[in-house]
Amino acid sequence: xxxxxxxxxxxxxxxxxxxxxxxxxxxxxxxxxxxxxxxxxxxxxxxxxxxxxxxxxxxxxxxxxxxxxxxxxxxxxxxxxxxxxxxxxxxxxxxxxxxxxxxxxxxxxxxxxxxxxxxxxxxxxxxxxxxxxxxxxxxxxxxxxxxxxxxxxxxxxxxxxxxxxxxxxxxxxxxxxxxxxxxxxxxxxxxxxxxxxxxxxxxxxxxxxxxxxxxxxxxxxxxxxxxxxxxxxxxxxxxxxxxxxxxxxxxxxxxxxxxxxxxxxxxxxxxxxxxxxxxxxxxxxxxxxxxxxxxxxxxxxxxxxxxxxxxxxxxxxxxxxxxxxxxxxxxxxxxxxxxxxxxxxxxxxxxxxxxxxxxxxxxxxxxxxxxxxxxxxxxxxxxxxxxxxxxxxxxxxxxxxxxxxxxxxxxxxxxxxxxxxxxxxxxxxxxxxxxxxxxxxx
Amino acid sequence: xxxxxxxxxxxxxxxxxxxxxxxxxxxxxxxxxxxxxxxxxxxxxxxxxxxxxxxxxxxxxxxxxxxxxxxxxxxxxxxxxxxxxxxxxx
Numbered sequence: 001x002x003x004x005x006x007x008x009x010x011x012x013x014x015x016x017x018x019x020x021x022x023x024x025x026x027x028x029x030x031x032x033x034x035x036x037x038x039x040x041x042x043x044x045x046x047x048x049x050x051x052x053x054x055x056x057x058x059x060x061x062x063x064x065x066x067x068x069x070x071x072x073x074x075x076x077x078x079x080x081x082x083x084x085x086x087x088x089x090x091x092x093x094x095x096x097x098x099x100x101x102x103x104x105x106x107x108x109x110x111x112x113x114x115x116x117x118x119x120x121x122x123x124x125x126x127x128x129x130x131x132x133x134x135x136x137x138x139x140x141x142x143x144x145x146x147x148x149x150x151x152x153x154x155x156x157x158x159x160x161x162x163x164x165x166x167x168x169x170x171x172x173x174x175x176x177x178x179x180x181x182x183x184x185x186x187x188x189x190x191x192x193x194x195x196x197x198x199x200x201x202x203x204x205x206x207x208x209x210x211x212x213x214x215x216x217x218x219x220x221x222x223x224x225x226x227x228x229x230x231x232x233x234x235x236x237x238x239x240x241x242x243x244x245x246x247x248x249x250x251x252x253x254x255x256x257x258x259x260x261x262x263x264x265x266x267x268x269x270x271x272x273x274x275x276x277x278x279x280x281x282x283x284x285x286x287x288x289x290x291x292x293x294x295x296x297x298x299x300x301x302x303x304x305x306x307x308x309x310x311x312x313x314x315x316x317x318x319x320x321x322x323x324x325x326x327x328x329x330x331x332x333x334x335x336x337x338x339x340x341x342x343x344x345x346x347x348x349x350x351x352x353x354x355x356x357x358x359x360x361x362x363x364x365x366x367x368x369x370x371x372x373x374x375x376x377x378x379x380x381x382x383x384x385x386x387x388x389x390x391x392x393x394x395x396x397x398x399x400x401x402x403x404x405x406x407x408x409x410x411x412x413x414x415x416x417x418x419x420x421x422x423x424x425x426x427x428x429x430x431x432x433x434x435x436x437x438x439x440x441x442x
Numbered sequence: 443x444x445x446x447x448x449x450x451x452x453x454x455x456x457x458x459x460x461x462x463x464x465x466x467x468x469x470x471x472x473x474x475x476x477x478x479x480x481x482x483x484x485x486x487x488x489x490x491x492x493x494x495x496x497x498x499x500x501x502x503x504x505x506x507x508x509x510x511x512x513x514x515x516x517x518x519x520x521x522x523x524x525x526x527x528x529x530x531x532x
């Protein structure tokens with residue numbers, strides 16, 4: 001019986017680690033109580049895969065969040081009172097018929113700063129520069145007089161987007177991709193929400209920040225960056241483009257390494273990316289944060305550390321500076337791994353600023369990042385600019401889009417391998433596209 | 443040896459997900475018929491993350507040696523799945 005299971009001690013055991021989390025004393029449900037808590041997440045542990053199969057073939061209690069046949073474990077959300085009172089007969093059945101043990105599931109704290117490293121996040125300081133300062137710097141607000149991204153899709157290929165944030169109104173959500181049984185408008189890290197906010201956040205519905213293209217439509221492509229996921233995402237984006245949508249994709253992932261990577265046999269992502277480009281998708285990539293990893297001095301513009309497909313001329317690769325136009329010590333340098341091969345060009349194409357101690361939406365809250373937002377935070381600026389251009393002038397080709405962004409970039413008087421064509425200038429790019437439209441009409 | 447490739451399993455930065463899964467495989471078939479057979483088999487033996495009919499590939503979590511053999515017998519290749527990194531600051 002369930003009551004026996006709960007009270008007998010041998011079948012239901014509070015796990016030792018479940019009584020506290022690893023670093024904060026926070027309980028699994030997130031309360032900072034440091035003491036007793038009411039757990040919600042349980043593990044149902046079966047003695048073997050056969051028992052797991054047999055049990056999971058029939059109805060199981062609660063909401064199943066993780067199934068691991070390998071480990072013969074389910075992770076489920078249960079009402080603990082149901083266990084204590086024996087209110088759910090299915091729990092007793094699992095114990096009696098299948099030899100299951102039910103224990104509290106413990107939880108590690110996610111590093112609160114995601115991929116940027118704990119020490120790079122600083123206490124909130126509202127005097128620090130933010131995305132607002134970046135928009136001023138790149139001339140986005142001036143460009144909005146002629147277009148704000150409406151009618152254009154920005155696909156954010158990242159850790160997901162926090163759908164509870166008002167920066168991403170449901171009315172602007174044009175679609176999504178996620179793995180099976182996942183929810184795309186959630187963010188497993190916060191990084192994807194940052195990139196989405198920079199590219200296409202909006203204050204219109206109560207958000208804290210506008211992004212570069214605040215009226216663009218958004219597609220959340222939530223991934224853990226596996227090759228198969230990325231290939232499927234780009235197949236999906238290709239379908240969107242083929243259906244007549246203007247699809248601009250922002251991608252802030254790569255290989256964090258200082259040495260040239262190669263791809264293994266069976267790799268599909270770059271093939272899918274190539275197919276999507278042929279279908280009309282316009283992709284932007286972070287140049288990478290590999291300069292220091294490659295042994296480059298902060299003031300040097302070599303060696304190159306822009307890897308793989310980021311050398312392609314059919315993608316735009318974006319590095320980053322601070323607001324004083326100095327290259328960040330980590331921003332990957334050109335000319336790119338494959339420079340000189342057919343269909344490549346010297347990289348980075350451009351740079352975009354991410355401020356020291358810069359405040360930005362990261363997941364569900366504003367965070368201050370000591371050393372900028374990485375090339376991750378630069379790439380969505382350029383993608384947002386592309387959306388602005390397309391909202392002002394329909395039917396721009398990919399090459400024309402890239403050309404406008406490169407030619408209008410502000411020269412920082414740095415070597416090309418650092419700055420590319422310079423720092424993006426939305427107002428200048430918008431003026432250029434409008435001028436070319438007028439001249440085409442006349 | 444290519445970066446991020448140990449010949450056995452996906453590599454890359456561990457992500458903070460509440461997932462006990464630490465291995466991801468790609469299953470690649472050569473024909474649609476094989477793909478359908480393999481897909482139907484795998485769906486009852488592992489968690490499937492991605493089904494890509496266009497590329498005749500599946501992305502799945504752990505497969506036992508027996509399951510791998512079955513998949514291969516059904517006409518598909520089982521490969522370790524490459525994984526990219528988020529851009530992290532050094």
